Amino acid sequence: MEGPCSPPTAGKFVVVGGGIAGVTCAEQLAINFPSEDILLITASPVIKAVTNFKQCILTEDGNQHIYKKLCLCAGAKPKLICEGNPYVLGIRDTDSAQEFQKQLTKAKRIMIIGNGGIALELVYEIEGCEVIWVIKDKAIGNTFFDAGAAEFLTSKLIDEKPEAKIAQKRTRYTTEGWKKEVQARANAGNIGSALGPDWHEGLDLKGTKEFSHKIHIETMCEVKKIYLQEEFRISEKKSLTFPRDHHDQSVTTDKEIWPVYVELTNEKIYGCDFIVSATGVTPNIEPFLCGNNFDVGEDGGLKVDDHMHTSLPDIYAAGDICTASWHPSPVWQQMRLWTQARQMGWYAAKCMAAASVGESIDMDFSFELFAHVTKFFNYKVVLLGKYNAQGLGSNHELLLRCTKGQEYIKAVLQNGRMMGAVLIGETDLEETFENLILNQMNLSAYGEDLLDPNIDIEDYFD
Numbered sequence: 001m002e003g004p005c006s007p008p009t010a011g012k013f014v015v016v017g018g019g020i021a022g023v024t025c026a027e028q029l030a031i032n033f034p035s036e037d038i039l040l041i042t043a044s045p046v047i048k049a050v051t052n053f054k055q056c057i058l059t060e061d062g063n064q065h066i067y068k069k070l071c072l073c074a075g076a077k078p079k080l081i082c083e084g085n086p087y088v089l090g091i092r093d094t095d096s097a098q099e100f101q102k103q104l105t106k107a108k109r110i111m112i113i114g115n116g117g118i119a120l121e122l123v124y125e126i127e128g129c130e131v132i133w134v135i136k137d138k139a140i141g142n143t144f145f146d147a148g149a150a151e152f153l154t155s156k157l158i159d160e161k162p163e164a165k166i167a168q169k170r171t172r173y174t175t176e177g178w179k180k181e182v183q184a185r186a187n188a189g190n191i192g193s194a195l196g197p198d199w200h201e202g203l204d205l206k207g208t209k210e211f212s213h214k215i216h217i218e219t220m221c222e223v224k225k226i227y228l229q230e231e232f233r234i235s236e237k238k239s240l241t242f243p244r245d246h247h248d249q250s251v252t253t254d255k256e257i258w259p260v261y262v263e264l265t266n267e268k269i270y271g272c273d274f275i276v277s278a279t280g281v282t283p284n285i286e287p288f289l290c291g292n293n294f295d296v297g298e299d300g301g302l303k304v305d306d307h308m309h310t311s312l313p314d315i316y317a318a319g320d321i322c323t324a325s326w327h328p329s330p331v332w333q334q335m336r337l338w339t340q341a342r343q344m345g346w347y348a349a350k351c352m353a354a355a356s357v358g359e360s361i362d363m364d365f366s367f368e369l370f371a372h373v374t375k376f377f378n379y380k381v382v383l384l385g386k387y388n389a390q391g392l393g394s395n396h397e398l399l400l401r402c403t404k405g406q407e408y409i410k411a412v413l414q415n416g417r418m419m420g421a422v423l424i425g426e427t428d429l430e431e432t433f434e435n436l437i438l439n440q441m442n443l444s445a446y447g448e449d450l451l452d453p454n455i456d457i458e459d460y461f462d
């Protein structure tokens with residue numbers, strides 16, 4: 001490690017990471033302390049070490065920065081099924097998304113591994129390329145849906161894609177102005193900020209073929225082995241599987257020569273141009289561990305308490321890098337999402353500001369109820385509270401309403417109180433359900449009327 005090349009700079013507050021968590025944290029600190037210098041450090045220059053005993057961080061360019069309070073917002077990186085294989089791509093930032101797009105323009109068939117957000121979005125968006133989608137579960141979208149919602153969505157996947165996409169209603173964050181600079185600097189290194197909602201809007205996700213969608217789903221299996229073309233040819237002659245569409249699971253032999261071959265745990269082998277590993281993320285904590293005894297969560301994040309404080313004095317963390325380790329509200333859980341990263345960055349700044357002037361602060365309201373609004377297969381999707389009855393055991397009931405091609409509504413109730421909901425389509429129920437979850441009103445008397453389409457429940461509960 002090189003020695004420091006210039007005298008240390010001092011800032012009351014230092015924030016590491018130019019993603020949504022870090023930028024929101026720095027912005028909020030600047031609002032609270034307009035006359036202070038707030039130092040925002042992002043992947044270029046990369047942080048090499050944090051030496052807490054000296055309240056000092058050392059950047060890769062050899063500079064030292066002294067802090068009174070530090071917030072680590074270095075995000076996460078893709079957890080790939082296999083590191084160092086040029087045919088296995090992860091998607092995280094602008095560079096990796098562009099690399100994926102570049103490879104796709106030359107591809108006839110790709111394989112997507114994983115059953116979460118990235119896979120769900122990709123299988124719907126990719127055109128002109130066969131997609132073999134490999135999932136560990138029985139049904140699609142395990143991180144967001146139960147089997148019922150998955151079935152509702154699967155029927156959309158195998159129908160033709162509609163022309164009109166639903167309108168964007170949220171504020172778009174662009175990389176213009178000063179944010180562009182932050183992004184550009186981050187991308188100069190090899191770790192950029194995570195792409196967020198609408199990340200594929202500007203990308204032309206088209207392969208070499210003329211058809212729209214061709215998706216084959218392999219359920220309940222994982223990758224057993226990946227062979228490069230040469231390795232595969234000299235390996236014992238294995239029979240290649242030829243993908244059919246979703247309904248036709250018959251197996252025939254594929255005669256084409258592919259750059260890479262994947263053997264699955266169900267013994268099938270597919271050739272393809274490349275593999276997308278959409279298999280979750282690992283928090284970026286390594287640069288901060290050396291010499292520091294941070295408490296680390298089971299998912300590999302820096303543990304933070306209800307004031308976003310890590311286990312080390314004056315060091316906070318927010319966004320994908322952290323593991324929420326406080327006793328949460330019964331209807332909130334952490335998921336590594338853009339909205340949570342922003343809320344955490346904002347709240348961390350509030351906590352840092354309060355601590356620095358010796359004030360106390362209550363937990364922010366945004367951690368009362370889990371709420372995620374997104375779009376899958378061109379449907380608006382709203383997830384509230386314990387939307388999949390997470391942690392409720394068998395002591396819960398589900399109310400369902402489904403109109404094929406239009407809407408899927410699920411309410412999760414426990415002891416007559418609403419604990420969570422999945423709303424797919426333009427249901428207009430999110431505000432009412434959000435209130436019902438928050439106020440924990442006893443709904444036993446309403447029974448199934450709660451989802452009766454002939455009853456306007458908005459009027460009912462107002």
Ligand SMILES: Cc1cc2nc3c(=O)[nH]c(=O)nc-3n(C[C@H](O)[C@H](O)[C@H](O)COP(=O)(O)OP(=O)(O)OC[C@H]3O[C@@H](n4cnc5c(N)ncnc54)[C@H](O)[C@@H]3O)c2cc1C
Nearest residue numbers: 017018019020021042043047074075194197319320337338
């Ligand atoms: C393809 C994709 C699509 C997504 N879509 C959605 C969506 O639709 N909805 C949703 O809610 N969420 C979505 N997410 C998740 C969401 O983008 C992330 O949860 C969120 O952006 C995390 O923000 P962050 O600031 O914690 O981390 P990041 O955005 O990862 O930012 C981390 C920052 O730290 C910097 N950094 C890293 N290491 C160092 C270091 N050693 N020194 C200095 N700087 C460092 C990086 O350069 C970066 O600027 C998506 C994620 C991906 C990858």
Ligand SMILES: NC(=O)C1=CN([C@@H]2O[C@H](COP(=O)(O)OP(=O)(O)OC[C@H]3O[C@@H](n4cnc5c(N)ncnc54)[C@H](OP(=O)(O)O)[C@@H]3O)[C@@H](O)[C@H]2O)C=CC1
Nearest residue numbers: 114115116117118119136143222278279280281336337374
């Ligand atoms: N619209 C949205 O809300 C979007 C959100 N995102 C967010 O971005 C981040 C990255 O997305 P993504 O990579 O899709 O991560 P997710 O955490 O959403 O999903 C990862 C998926 O990969 C599966 N998986 C993990 N390891 C393996 C393995 N070895 N073999 C096969 N499958 C495996 C997981 O299964 P299991 O759960 O059983 O381990 C899970 O289905 C996440 O934080 C996600 O929430 C991304 C895109 C869109």
